[in-house]
Amino acid sequence: DGGITQSPKYLFRKEGQNVTLSCEQNLNHDAMYWYRQDPGQGLRLIYYSQIVNDFQKGDIAEGYSVSREKKESFPLTVTSAQKNPTAFYLCASQGERGMNEQFFGPGTRLTVL
Amino acid sequence: QKEVEQNSGPLSVPEGAIASLNCTYSDRGSQSFFWYRQYSGKSPELIMSIYSNGDKEDGRFTAQLNKASQYVSLLIRDSQPSDSATYLCAVNFYGNNRLAFGKGNQVVVIP
Numbered sequence: 001d002g003g004i005t006q007s008p009k010y011l012f013r014k015e016g017q018n019v020t021l022s023c024e025q026n027l028n029h030d031a032m033y034w035y036r037q038d039p040g041q042g043l044r045l046i047y048y049s050q051i052v053n054d055f056q057k058g059d060i061a062e063g064y065s066v067s068r069e070k071k072e073s074f075p076l077t078v079t080s081a082q083k084n085p086t087a088f089y090l091c092a093s094q095g096e097r098g099m100n101e102q103f104f105g106p107g108t109r110l111t112v113l
Numbered sequence: 114q115k116e117v118e119q120n121s122g123p124l125s126v127p128e129g130a131i132a133s134l135n136c137t138y139s140d141r142g143s144q145s146f147f148w149y150r151q152y153s154g155k156s157p158e159l160i161m162s163i164y165s166n167g168d169k170e171d172g173r174f175t176a177q178l179n180k181a182s183q184y185v186s187l188l189i190r191d192s193q194p195s196d197s198a199t200y201l202c203a204v205n206f207y208g209n210n211r212l213a214f215g216k217g218n219q220v221v222v223i224p
Contacts, residue, residue: 022214031210042201042214043157051209065193084197090156092186099164100145104156 003027004105008092011110013078013085021108022074023091027087031094032074033102036087043090049074078110086112115140115206127223132189134218136202139158139183141177145205146178146185151217157201161187192222 004025013019025032031050035060045058049068063082068074078085088109092102116139126132134148137218145164149157161176163185165167175188185204189196201214 033211041217042216048211094210099162100210100212101159101162102203103146103148104140105160107156 004091004093006089006105006108008108009106011108013112015111015112016080018079019110021078021089021091022109023074023076023105024077025074026073026094027093027095027101027103028071029093029095029103030071031098032068033094034064034066034074034076035091035092037090037091037107038087042053045100046089062086068109085110115135115204115213117202117204117213119202119218121218123219123221125223127190128192128194130191130192132196132220132222134187134189134200134202134220135184136186136215137184138202138204138213140204140206140208141180142208143180143183143204143206145178147203147205147212148174148185148187149201149214151201153197165185170196189220190222194222194224196200196220197222198218199216 005021032045033048047066049055065077068076090107091105118137148161151157160163163176163178173190177186199219201217203212
């Protein structure tokens with residue numbers, strides 16, 4: 001079954017802690033993306049990676065970090081430097097090059113206590 | 114600043130009617146256009162992709178693209194209660210591998 005998985009589904013964090021959100025895909029897609037969604041808002045791009053061992057900052061990268069050591073995996077770390085981390089985090093991968101279609105995982109809802 | 118605008122407020126339509134959603138974008142060179150459906154608490158699901166001017170139909174959904182006027186629309190025919198969701202417009206701006214998203218339009222289908 002091809003798809004994108006994210007874990008955990010819900011995550012609670014204390015202030016000052018770093019947390020890592022997992023994103024895995026078995027679609028053989030090259031490009032992967034992390035978005036943040038706040039209530040009533042559109043999706044804002046945090047980081048993206050078009051190829052293994054390379055990634056670029058999106059529009060709101062401050063307080064986040066990523067790695068892309070394997071094609072299938074693109075984990076996101078929310079650091080203590082992120083001032084308002086409570087949000088719905090969505091990972092996506094992009095299919096056929098040139099078509100730009102992105103497909104989303106189920107998301108992780110992060111709450112800072 | 115490259116932008117995608119979805120300005121309409123929540124849209125309420127009776128079951129069986131046509132729901133019409135509009136989206137405008139700022140970059141005339143945009144190449145690819147998408148509509149996503151997002152149920153409350155869930156992730157977005159791609160429902161339509163359109164790349165050239167004109168209409169594209171898929172079941173009860175029709176996407177319409179007018180590059181000269183820089184807008185893309187989505188029509189939902191024979192609206193069903195299961196169509197009640199937020200619909201996100203997304204645009205790929207020329208020269209990069211990213212999508213820009215509008216804030217979405219909520220559709221409520223009234224039985």
